[in-house]
Amino acid sequence: MLLRLIPLLVVLLLVGCDDEVELSQGTISQLGDKGVLIGHFSQDGSKLVTIDSANVLTVWDSRSMEALFTVPQNKMPELSREVVLSKDNNMLIVVGDNQLKFWSLATKKLVTKVSFSGVSGYAHITSVALSPSMDKIIVAMSDGTVNMAHLHTQVNNQFAPHSRPVMHVEWDDKGELFMTAAQDGKLALWRFGSPEPVFTKEFNHRVTSLAVRKDFSEFFVSDALDNQVIASLIDGADKSELKYMARFKVFRKALFIEKSGLLATSSSKSQLTIWDTKSGNELGTWQINTVNSGATIIDMYAPSKEKLVTLSSDGLLEEWALNMLANRK
Structure with a gap:
């Protein structure tokens, strides 16, 4: 019995050593x-x-x-x-x-104010996305309403595709298509001005995280429990599913590392995880630097495929060397 345990212990030790790879700079x-x-x-x-x-x-x-x-x-x-x-x-x-209050950073002055409402009187704004050409804006509401407004013509097309707060809105790179994801577990791709979805996906729990590639070729979506997939933006078909040992993980922020097969995600705690987008394998999880307990990642930016910068709720900017993962994939 002892001899049979030795190989397993060696494997566990090797895995433990592998987890010691330091990405944080x-x-x-x-x-x-x-x-x-x-x-x-x-x-x-x-x-x-x-x-x-x-x-x-x-x-x-x-x-x-x-x-x-x-x-x-x-x-x-x-x-x-x-x-x-x-x-x-x-x-x-x-x-x-x-x-919405529009400020000009060139003149440092308030330019205009624009009000938006939902179908119900109690609704408040939950997510906003400005198109790349800056002529259209999506304003999503807590009652599931989506406002598609054209800033030049001041025409607003309003519809209610969700039954719960819409927490995520993402534009395509041309300003023609956009995605919405909500706490009702529904995700959809839309053409601006049309109430008919290009495709929809439904999850058992509320959507907590959504990220898209800059070229709008694929997206990552996570629900609140155990469904995290990378899917095609052509038809919404799954391409890979994230794999991990825990029973479930909570995902907050997510970012595709452009020109690479990496995805970065943050948890509700002080953790950063890097994934292989093709296999869905977890490449590792690291603790961010913190000042206060319970600090989380607020946003992320990758200036290159070899570097990631995270912003925490403590106001700390931390740099990560993604090239250290080269031998780990």
């Missing part, structure tokens, strides 16, 4: 001392927008970490739901319960 900056409630990197990674616990919004230069623009608390919504940066980094949208 350490904290590269801390954004203030009030933490970060909402934070997003710009599409090109050159800017970073944060809202801290005092409800102060700051736009940062992500290279120098210099504060470029600040919206003081008295000009912010009472409850900030989201912030959106335009693709050209010139327009900033601050989202309140039922109103």
